Amino acid sequence: MAYRFENKVVVVTGGTTGIGLATAKAFADEGASVFITGRRQEALDAAVKAIGGKVTGVRADMSKLADLDRLYDAVQQQHSAIDVVFANAGGGEFAPLGAITEDHYEKTFDTNVKGVLFTVQKALPLLRDGASVVLTASTVSISGTPALSVYSASKAAVRSFARNWILDLKDRGIRVNAVSPGVTDTPGVDDLFGGGTDAENTKAYLAGLIPAGRIGQPxxxxxxxxxxxxxxxxxxxxxxxxVDGGQVQI
Structure with a gap:
């Protein structure tokens, strides 16, 4: 059986849960050697076990440049080049205008913007010519959401990165694209919506706004x-x- 990513090297940041975990497993199932990152060792170990195949976990916070150096050092110890970078690590919290703190702003932009920027920039010496970079943006970058302006702005920046970087990298044939998920059934979304019954009720309400009639799966x-x-x-x-079931297309 032929695998699309046989003998390919793939880096997935934020690969211990949700979309990152599902994507890392999909790459591994397609034959890739996968490197994932996470900030908690326990979650990282569990993800490596769940993914199986040729997977390596590197404990790292993508907002810290020294951690990114450690990630790519780990890749270089086993491989000479990277074929795919999925810059997925990110997160956000609700904070309405008037209650936004400096800490909230810095935490969101350090992970979602600074982290994505330097995840890709520091990968450049290892990225093979013709490689692919995929960034995780979000539907909220083009649709207003109460109390989510900082997160939305950070994801708009990510989308802008893709437009600009294809010009910076055109001579190397490196493609850069953004995937923008809609509401997706992940632990992060559950936490954002308060967990438990509150989260389930919110997801059910949002499913009613989506033409597909449900929320997405990782x-x-x-x-x-x-x-x-x-x-x-x-x-x-x-x-x-x-990838939103049509939510922002109407």
């Missing part, structure tokens, strides 16, 4: 990332691929 986002990373998308460059 595996569905993963399939979109693998498409953007593959040769099947060889002429797809700089796009924002919405």
């Amino acid at each position: 595996s569905e986002i993963a399939r979109a990332v693998l498409f953007l990373s593959s040769q099947e998308a060889s002429f797809v460059n700089g796009v924002e691929l919405f």
Whole structure:
């Protein structure tokens, strides 16, 4: 059986849960050697076990440049080049205008913007010519959401990175695309919505606003990332691929 990512080296940041975990597993199932990051060792170990295949976990916080250096040092110990970077690590919290703190702003932008920027920049010496970079943006970057302005702005920056970096990297043939998930059934979304019954009720309400009639699953986002990373998308460059059940298309 032929695998799309046989003998390919893939880096997935934020790979211990949700979309990152599902995508790392999808790459591993397709034959790739996968490196994942996470901030908690216990979660990292559990993710490595769940993914199986050729996977290596590196404990790292993507907002810290020294941790990024350690990630790419770990890759270099085993491989000479990287074929795919999925810059996925990120997060956000609710804070309405008037209650936004400096800490809230810095935490969000350090992870979602600074982290993505330097995840990709520090990968450049290892990225193979013709490689693929996929960034995790979000539907909230183009649709207003109460109390989520800082997170939304950070994801708009991520989408802008893709548009600009394809020009910076055109001579190397490196493609950069963004995937923008809608509401997806992940632990992070549950935490954002307060967990338990509150989270379930919120997800049910939001499902009613989505033309597909439900929220997304991490595996569905993963399939979109693998498409953007593959040769099947060889002429797809700089796009924002919405995987949202049609939510922001109406």
